[in-house]
Amino acid sequence: MSEITRGAIGMPFEMAMESELSRRQFHSIAQALLIERDRLRAEVAGLRTGYEAYEQVNAELKAEVGKLRNAAAPLGPVNGDQLPAINSKVLIHLSSCDAWVEHTVVGYYAWEDLGANEYLHRVFVRVRDADGYINARLLKDVRSAAALGQGEQS
Known part of the structure; x- marks a missing residue:
């Protein structure tokens, strides 16, 4: 937000509505702020959607890693096995x-x-x-x- 916009929003109501010119300037600034707000809302919504997609992919990858870890888990000992276990x-x-x-x-x-x-x-x-x-x-x-x-x- 620019200093001019801050000044216009912060000016007393009576001063902002005093003349036709100041009312039009105030209205123009308010319209620009609404457009900026809508743009930022859309950007935030897009970021939320992207983050939710990231979380979903991350959860799917974690589940897949869990399955792979279980699949790669060492087999239980076999009676008479002579090989020492990995990490023993x-x-x-x-x-x-x-x-x-x-x-x-x-x-x-x-x-x-x-x-x-x-x-x-x-x-x-x-x-x-x-x-x-x-x-x-x-x-x-x-x-x-x-x-x-x-x-x-x-």
Whole structure:
């Protein structure tokens, strides 16, 4: 709102209605303000509609993420499963310090058997140490951190 408009709106009624010219100026300013108000109302309505659409899309995306998380949730343990669970703590032996060091399981992979037996595979466990370095060991060379903490020795 301009200073002229503020001044015209703020002037005493008697002064605004004193002459034909001042009445016409006052009316013109009032009409311009009504047009501006209507424009702003339409803009606010458009923003509301846009925000509501944003909220709807956001809710749909959150629901989809929830479904994907549930679909990607780890399967429950299988009786006799030998693979340590993703994010579980395991120990691998590091020759550099001749010690068993705790790592976090981050994945697995399998290679063909060295003897070319199509029914056998070498299974590796991918692990990450506390500093974020990735390593891998044959499944047979990985120990459960919980089991060793309870007295198992190897």
